Amino acid sequence: MPRAAVLGSPIEHSLSPLLHNAGYAALGLGDWSYTRFEVTDETLPKFLEQAPEDFRGFSVTMPGKFAALALGDVATDRARLIGSANTLVRTPQGWLADNTDADGVLGALGELLGDASIEHATIIGAGGTARPTLWGLARYGAKAVTVLNRSDRLQELEPLAAILGVELRGMSFDDDSAELARLSRSSDVVVSTVPSRALEGHLPELSHAPVFDVIYDPWPTPLTIFAAADGYRTVGGQVMLAHQAFSQFELFTGQAAPREAMFAALNAELALRGGTK
The missing domain is CATH 3.40.50.720 (NAD(P)-binding Rossmann-like Domain)
Structure with a gap:
């Protein structure tokens, strides 16, 4: 079962699981799942070392973005230029570090x-x-x-x-x-x-x-x-959050992100929280 997750600290507030799981549901990717883990910049190296093979990629939020770039086996030009990475993708060459915040x-x-x-x-x-x-x-x-x-x-x-x-x-x-x-x-x-x-x-x-x-x-x-x-x-x-997630979704799954479905799920959750009017 292919998996992905968001890593950071604190992480319980993250809406990334909602976005990515909404995308899986919209495309009928019933075998995919996305979760969250409490990981700091200091614990990120060991976490990646021990990550099971079925994890296809990780979204990385603070405080791990600088460490994620340093730990990437390869990195995109924009991640190197910006100086941090919010995305790690498992590849045959190792972990690819990218910055989809861009x-x-x-x-x-x-x-x-x-x-x-x-x-x-x-x-x-x-x-x-x-x-x-x-x-x-x-x-x-x-x-x-x-x-x-x-x-x-x-x-x-x-x-x-x-x-x-x-x-x-x-x-x-x-x-x-x-x-x-x-x-x-x-x-x-x-x-x-x-x-x-x-x-x-x-x-x-x-x-x-x-x-x-x-x-x-x-x-x-x-x-x-x-x-x-x-x-x-x-x-x-919320627009920035959605667009960075669209790119991560495509890097992890190799499929075009169902943007409307993902955005609808995000807006519905924010409305429930009273975050949109």
Whole structure:
């Protein structure tokens, strides 16, 4: 019986099992199953060593994404470039490390922006999600990206930005509200990768552009509510979550992901949780 699973810590909240199992059901893959395991970056090497042969692949969430890349026997170009992996696929050559978060970002930007190209974007936050976000924005044509963050972590993103040909700029929440508003208005898109509470007190200034907020539960987020009130389109992290799962599903099973069925299952679960309105 072929199996797959999501690995991370904490992991009980993960919606990946729901997405993948909905896909198996839609395609009649009754022999496939998908579950979850509590695994940290420190325990990941031993877990992979002992993983039974019927596990075809693993989705990897924090804190194991950097370790997953290091443990891959081979890696895709984008995983190496981004510097982390959220996907491990069993191959004859060993574990293939990939980063389908990149597809998640592209899927969310596609829903938000359509075919429009962008020049300048803002990323709020400089954590792990900022890296695939920067990659996706570059694919959308961004020439300049401003990173708005409470601490100076710009140097961590500079090597990736240089390879992508993106001019990287930094701003702080300590800048006055007029500067933050100018930043928002000058951006073709604002991508928030931080918890909603981190934006408290700054929402009116940051909502003057289309917004992609990686948070999806609860939904809508305060930032997207402000942006929508200002007349801008918004998209949430549920779209990113679904699109990264579509790519993983195809890597694990070798079959096209039944996107509508998987998305419907995700939206139904979020509605039950009160995460969508």
